[in-house]
Amino acid sequence: MTQTMKIVSVAAVLVVLAVIVPHSSSFVVLLTTRAMCFAILAMSVDLLLGFTGLSSMGQAAYFGVGAYLTAILAAKFHFGLGWDFWLVVLMGMAIGAALAALFGLFAIRASGVYFLMITLALGQCVWGLAYRWNSLTGGDNGINVTNRPNFGLDLTNERTFFFLVFAFFAASLILLYILVRSPFGRSLEGIRERELRMQILGYNTWLHKYIAFIIAGAFGGLAGVLWAHTNGLISPETVVLTTSVDSLLMVVLGGAGTLVGAAIGSGIVFALREYLSTLVPWWQYALGGVYVLTILYLPTGLMGFPARLRQIRGASTKNPSKSGDAKKLASAPS
Amino acid sequence: MTSRLPRKLNPLLLGSALALGLSLASNAQAEELRIGFIAPVTGIFAQIGKDMTDGFQLYLDQHGGKLGGADVKFIVEDDQGKPDTGVIKAKKLILQDKVNMFIGGLLASTGYALAPVSTAEKTLYISSISSADDLTQRQLDKYPYFARTSWTSSQPEQPLGQWACDQGYKKVVTIAADYAFGYESVGGFQKVFEDCGGKVIQKIWPPLGTKDFGPYIPNIKADADAIFSLMVGPMALQFPKQLRAAGIKKPITAGGTSYDEFVLPFMGDEVIGDVSALHYSAAIETPANEAFVKAYRTKYGKVPSYYSENNYTTAMWLDEAMKQAGGKYPGPEKFIKIMEGIKLDAPRGPVRMDDMRNPIENVYIKKVEKKKMFGYDKAELWNTVIKTYPAVSQFWTYGKEKFLKQPVYSRDFPACKYCE
Numbered sequence: 001m002t003q004t005m006k007i008v009s010v011a012a013v014l015v016v017l018a019v020i021v022p023h024s025s026s027f028v029v030l031l032t033t034r035a036m037c038f039a040i041l042a043m044s045v046d047l048l049l050g051f052t053g054l055s056s057m058g059q060a061a062y063f064g065v066g067a068y069l070t071a072i073l074a075a076k077f078h079f080g081l082g083w084d085f086w087l088v089v090l091m092g093m094a095i096g097a098a099l100a101a102l103f104g105l106f107a108i109r110a111s112g113v114y115f116l117m118i119t120l121a122l123g124q125c126v127w128g129l130a131y132r133w134n135s136l137t138g139g140d141n142g143i144n145v146t147n148r149p150n151f152g153l154d155l156t157n158e159r160t161f162f163f164l165v166f167a168f169f170a171a172s173l174i175l176l177y178i179l180v181r182s183p184f185g186r187s188l189e190g191i192r193e194r195e196l197r198m199q200i201l202g203y204n205t206w207l208h209k210y211i212a213f214i215i216a217g218a219f220g221g222l223a224g225v226l227w228a229h230t231n232g233l234i235s236p237e238t239v240v241l242t243t244s245v246d247s248l249l250m251v252v253l254g255g256a257g258t259l260v261g262a263a264i265g266s267g268i269v270f271a272l273r274e275y276l277s278t279l280v281p282w283w284q285y286a287l288g289g290v291y292v293l294t295i296l297y298l299p300t301g302l303m304g305f306p307a308r309l310r311q312i313r314g315a316s317t318k319n320p321s322k323s324g325d326a327k328k329l330a331s332a333p334s
Numbered sequence: 335m336t337s338r339l340p341r342k343l344n345p346l347l348l349g350s351a352l353a354l355g356l357s358l359a360s361n362a363q364a365e366e367l368r369i370g371f372i373a374p375v376t377g378i379f380a381q382i383g384k385d386m387t388d389g390f391q392l393y394l395d396q397h398g399g400k401l402g403g404a405d406v407k408f409i410v411e412d413d414q415g416k417p418d419t420g421v422i423k424a425k426k427l428i429l430q431d432k433v434n435m436f437i438g439g440l441l442a443s444t445g446y447a448l449a450p451v452s453t454a455e456k457t458l459y460i461s462s463i464s465s466a467d468d469l470t471q472r473q474l475d476k477y478p479y480f481a482r483t484s485w486t487s488s489q490p491e492q493p494l495g496q497w498a499c500d501q502g503y504k505k506v507v508t509i510a511a512d513y514a515f516g517y518e519s520v521g522g523f524q525k526v527f528e529d530c531g532g533k534v535i536q537k538i539w540p541p542l543g544t545k546d547f548g549p550y551i552p553n554i555k556a557d558a559d560a561i562f563s564l565m566v567g568p569m570a571l572q573f574p575k576q577l578r579a580a581g582i583k584k585p586i587t588a589g590g591t592s593y594d595e596f597v598l599p600f601m602g603d604e605v606i607g608d609v610s611a612l613h614y615s616a617a618i619e620t621p622a623n624e625a626f627v628k629a630y631r632t633k634y635g636k637v638p639s640y641y642s643e644n645n646y647t648t649a650m651w652l653d654e655a656m657k658q659a660g661g662k663y664p665g666p667e668k669f670i671k672i673m674e675g676i677k678l679d680a681p682r683g684p685v686r687m688d689d690m691r692n693p694i695e696n697v698y699i700k701k702v703e704k705k706k707m708f709g710y711d712k713a714e715l716w717n718t719v720i721k722t723y724p725a726v727s728q729f730w731t732y733g734k735e736k737f738l739k740q741p742v743y744s745r746d747f748p749a750c751k752y753c754e
Contacts, residue, residue, distance in 0.1 A: 025430060030425060139513070141417075141443050231422075232450065235418060235447070
């Protein structure tokens with residue numbers, strides 16, 4: 001499939017989503033909204049995991065500060081409930097980026113499993129703060145956000161709110177796509193493949209990774225702002241380790257390094273965890289099974305499914321056409 | 335005459351048919367009462383969730399699946415013991431299943447999370463376990479569609495504070511789960527105990543779900559006369575075992591969940607003599623309770639815990655309210671009004687609602703004893719009632735106005751004046 005075709009098909013899916021979902025039951029609308037918030041978070045993880053090769057276990061921290069900022073401003077100061085909501089969006093992204101800039105100083109110097117451990121520890125610091133700083137965060141009870149913003153558009157309406165989150169989701173997808181296709185994104189991929197070679201080529205790989213980390217933090221913060229209004233309750237449960245792990249698993253499930261895969265992963269996890277769980281008691285087995293099967297048979301995630309299919313088909317044909325591969329290689333962008 | 339009457343009625347019929355058609359959604363439910371039930375089915379609190387569901391189910395089964403003449407559609411949703419998940423499950427019940435009311439929620443923090451959902455969705459929420467104090471106190475105005483059939487966290491602990499003081503304890507160390515329920519329980523105990531002249535000299539807060547108390551037990555001050563413990567779920571099993579194993583023999587006066595029948599059968603003889611306070615004990619010797627315990631045990635093979643009783647009584651309460659409403663759900667405001675006027679003779683004893691929609695009920699001071707009860711032929715651990723405080727209100731003896739002037743019990747209130 002060519003790049004244009006891919007873009008067109010993703011755009012088509014987005015349009016279908018925007019047309020169909022608002023006409024389904026309000027619970028489905030709510031679930032899709034929730035899944036899209038997490039899709040933004042998962043895409044920010046994908047920027048690190050799939051494109052830079054950094055497996056961050058602390059993405060919930062940026063998500064959390066964005067969410068807590070929104071919740072505290074809304075619940076305590078009634079700020080961000082009108083036009084100033086857009087200000088809160090910017091502030092949420094800024095605080096996510098700022099925290100990532102701080103944490104990045106500690107985390108970026110490490111790589112591999114050490115990077116994972118450091119981000120995990122830093123993420124837990126934020127959880128600890130949320131749990132302990134009672135006067136600000138409400139401790140274990142968390143903060144209830146009862147009012148959604150109303151700026152001409154009344155976002156209390158689940159369907160209107162769906163479109164807002166949808167817009168943010170689509171915009172994030174486009175922005176991140178442009179980013180990873182840019183020379184900067186290409187050099188990130190270079191770092192993922194072989195950092196030493198990039199260094200020899202004269203790239204400041206630390207700075208590249210640091211900037212990617214900050215950008216991921218900003219998108220994490222954005223997801224948090226939206227989540228505060230989607231969920232209506234922000235508690236330490238929001239920033240708990242499970243949130244980080246979930247977002248990482250979503251990326252792995254959908255396919256790292258594809259962005260769209262992160263969104264698909266998020267959709268599947270939410271469908272199983274929050275929809276299937278209302279139907280059957282064994283939903284956890286289904287979720288576990290999906291994870292195991294994906295890792296075993298689709299190590300590149302669900303987005304790797306077409307390629308895998310081609311591979312199987314190619315293997316079953318006795319005479320795999322070498323010329324086809326050569327042609328593909330030649331046409332691939334260098 | 336006979337031919338003119340129907341003609342007169344025709345437009346009326348047409349009108350009502352139209353109205354019926356227009357409000358199809360609400361009328362489709364008229365013959366049945368749709369009840370959503372939120373309880374942990376998976377996770378560390380799964381067993382408690384089972385007790386909750388079983389309690390409600392037992393009452394339904396005893397009454398042919400009907401409450402006040404209406405067929406009940408009983409939908410259980412799993413909140414995994416997490417407030418966050420509880421919120422989305424409550425929304426699912428309201429949006430997808432179009433329930434008339436939702437019931438349940440285990441943790442106090444879940445109660446604080448679910449009450450706003452009831453306001454936002456204008457759906458009745460009955461808290462059958464979750465005991466978050468402030469929902470029926472300072473925050474009640476925010477939740478017009480909320481009522482409680484269980485208790486507030488501090489409700490049994492306030493009498494316990496008095497009782498501990500009456501025993502002549504002067505200095506007490508508290509150790510309690512680190513969340514809203516723990517703060518409110520300790521707060522209630524401390525307030526009354528100190529107003530009576532006692533001193534809380536240390537407060538220890540292990541996190542909810544702590545499995546190893548090794549780091550906390552050695553810190554317990556040696557000069558304390560007694561220990562107030564408040565454990566939830568599996569924590570309750572571990573604490574007394576480790577405490578006694580560490581050689582600390584101080585008497586324990588505990589929040590009810592530390593020795594509830596949910597954990598009691600799994601405890602060793604080291605807990606004999608420990609005292610706890612709650613608004614229910616399976617060992618209350620009344621015919622109503624004996625019948626309940628026997629029916630429950632026959633059906634589910636275990637002694638009912640307060641989690642079971644509270645939900646059984648909730649079903650009983652709904653039954654009575656539906657009867658008075660004529661078998662048709664009258665909407666949340668009206669239903670709450672009816673519930674407020676009901677006096678029940680529940681297994682736990684007489685129950686009625688105060689004007690802040692929280693029950694007024696007996697509080698039992700209970701001592702763990704090994705004995706035979708209700709004709710069962712094996713000696714087992716039971717929570718023998720040693721003192722009953724009748725008709726205890728959530729405001730204890732302080733009176734509503736005075737009580738509501740102080741802040742909600744928290745980690746910092748009442749301040750630990752005698753801690754060093």
